[in-house]
Amino acid sequence: MNYQALFEQIKLKKSFLCVGLDTDEKKIPEHLLKEEDPIFEFNKAIVDATAHLVVAYKPNIAFYECKGAKGWLSLEKTVCYIKENYPEVFLIADAKRGDIGNTSKMYASAFLENMPFDSITVAPYMGEDSVTPFLSYKDKWVILLALTSNKGAFDFQFFQEGEQKLFEKVLEKSQEWGSQDNMMYVVGATKAEMLSDIRKIAPNHFLLVPGVGAQGGSLQEVAKYGMNDHCGLLVNSSRGIIYADSTPKFAEVAREKALELQEEMADLMDAKGIL
């Protein structure tokens, strides 16, 4: 999916919501555990209930690979189901990969060729040759970790040399490798006030913003400091939506939670003159 197609979806659905499929067997409703693949059945129900309200889904790969071969199968079934039934939805592999070049090439092939993901999150720490193998696929995206939502972000990402913080260096340097047409950045909603500085370095790039919902980030603040004329945001909520209810009505309640965020997003885009 290219930049314009993503923007069209955002306008059409009046939404820049990404639902995180961080599916944990210990947290899903009990009645699903009798199914052959409870994780897939849970994801399918969440997706069917929310697809009209979202522009992206983001399975976090850790929740699948911890189950071994069975987990990878649940992941593959989930993403193939989404691509077949909701081909307009942008798919993010939250895998946080990155290694020496020939190894990154294998990671890229796994997620962008052998599975129908549109994008993958990549850690920038190993530099250019660890990132560029992910950039060689047409209409696929690297989503580079820039300023993360967790407390540990303060350990390294704010390290300063001269005027520039490390996460600012990541934003600036990586623009030599990719463009706004194939690279996005992860910026945590918990650090929304940093978004206006980030927009000075990356005014047009899409930002994937996790941390709304369970981590307490504010959608209003994210939009205030981070929204650009093309919206430029994919805001993720995982636990706040998918685990909002643990009864057989879980998918319905997830839909209601997603709708609340989508309606807020429509108002924010309207106020910005995007719709």
Ligand SMILES: O=c1ccn([C@@H]2O[C@H](COP(=O)(O)O)[C@@H](O)[C@H]2O)c(=O)[nH]1
């Ligand atoms: O900085 C980051 C980068 C990634 N994440 C991931 O996003 C989701 C957030 O889940 P919630 O349940 O909405 O808190 C999860 O997969 C994280 O691994 C992040 O939170 N922050």
